[in-house]
Amino acid sequence: MMARDGARPAYDPAGPDAALRTALQEVRTGRWMSMRTLLTETASWSQWTQRTQVLAAAAAGTDVVRAWLAEEPDSVPAVVMHARVAVERALRAARGDHRRTQELWHEAWLAADAATRASPHDPVPWVCLLALARLDREQRWDEHRIPAPEPMLPPGPWGLLAQAGKRDPYNREAHHRMLQFLFGRAASGRLAEAVGFAQWAADGAPPGSALHVLPLYVRVERYRRAGGHDAALDLHWVAEDATREARRAFHNWFELSTAPERSPLDLNHLAHALWGALQFAEATRVFDAIGPYYAPLPWVHRTSDPSDHAQAVDVFLQARSRSAAQRP
Structure with a gap:
């Protein structure tokens, strides 16, 4: 660990x-x-x-x-x-x-x-x-x-x-x-129904609920279906709606939940989204909460080979280091 x-x-x-x-x-x-x-x-x-x-x-x-x-x-x-x-x-x-x-x-x-x-x-x-x-x-x-x-x-x-x-x-x-x-x-690639569901569930969830993280999973799936691991697709994470989703999950879930209630998978998705949105101060707080409890998803989708978990670890470490170095 x-x-x-x-x-x-x-x-x-x-x-x-x-x-x-x-x-x-x-x-x-x-x-x-x-x-x-x-x-x-x-x-x-x-x-x-x-x-x-x-x-x-x-x-x-x-x-x-x-x-x-x-x-x-x-x-x-x-x-x-x-x-x-x-x-x-x-x-x-x-x-x-x-x-x-x-x-x-x-x-x-x-x-x-x-x-x-x-x-x-x-x-x-x-x-x-x-x-x-x-x-x-x-x-x-x-x-x-x-x-x-x-x-x-x-x-x-x-x-x-x-x-x-x-x-x-x-x-x-x-x-x-x-x-x-x-x-x-959505086998054909359209994720409008999934987007609508995630937003509906998050909007109806109480403060501190893990359902506030659901939209981040849809964004990862959209990125994966678009091909992933492409510099041109990095704009996917800094778009205004992506940044808004990441910050909402941070404020509505992370800041209002306690450590025992947080799934490592949710924490990794949130850290990934905040890092991708260049929200380094918030990302570093989430990386600190992750501690040793890394999860391969969603980091594997930022690699050239999703089956190569060593590459996913490299991306995770790079994201954690960059966030810590660039936070205010």
Whole structure:
């Protein structure tokens, strides 16, 4: 890990959550007791959502959750984690165009649906169903073409988003899953619907909510689809609207939230946006908050090869150094 001393950062999916890091280490070795203890002790829905998501990414290539569920079939956390893992596997299969995608999608839907009944006050099963909506590219399912609450937005899985929001208002992951659904609709490159959604969500979010960072994710996606890694595209980040979005996220989220509430991914997107907009004083404050918890996104999109994380680290370090050197 690094401090702000020039050492090269390394990505850690647990971020500053030391208890989650311990559970992840156990999961990777096929043990589930630490995961059970961690989830039993998790107090807030926002932390529950984030921890189950990270744990599922680590557990998806193992049978650890299946072993836990076999041992404790009445465990609600085990049922929820079973849904999480099933969804993660279905999404990975879809990304790889795997022949079992349809089968895994069906299994994941059944697991998530079961979790809604096992844990009725939990937003995560609904987040799981929302994550699967992106696989229904033609919106054949009725629940994926519900009229939007805002006339300018398209039909989609709004009912699933509302169910998650009923249980955890302004749930961060639920809104990111909705954004990914809209990115999938914009396969031709047009992102107007995603832009509208991100602005609508940010405008309706309370002070300190991570939803104020959503427009920055859309801007990164627009940059990525335009080709990225092109000096001519640097104007994308210093445009008036880009600067306004970065500063709004800084003032409405960063300055009004506490460290435990901040996702490293959101912090990295904000630092990236402020640096790109030449807002060096604010960027340096965000880099200080990032500390050792670097995330490859969005830095990989500033490189010639998004699969080369070493290049992404170089861009991150250059941005951090330049911001610190040029702040007033």
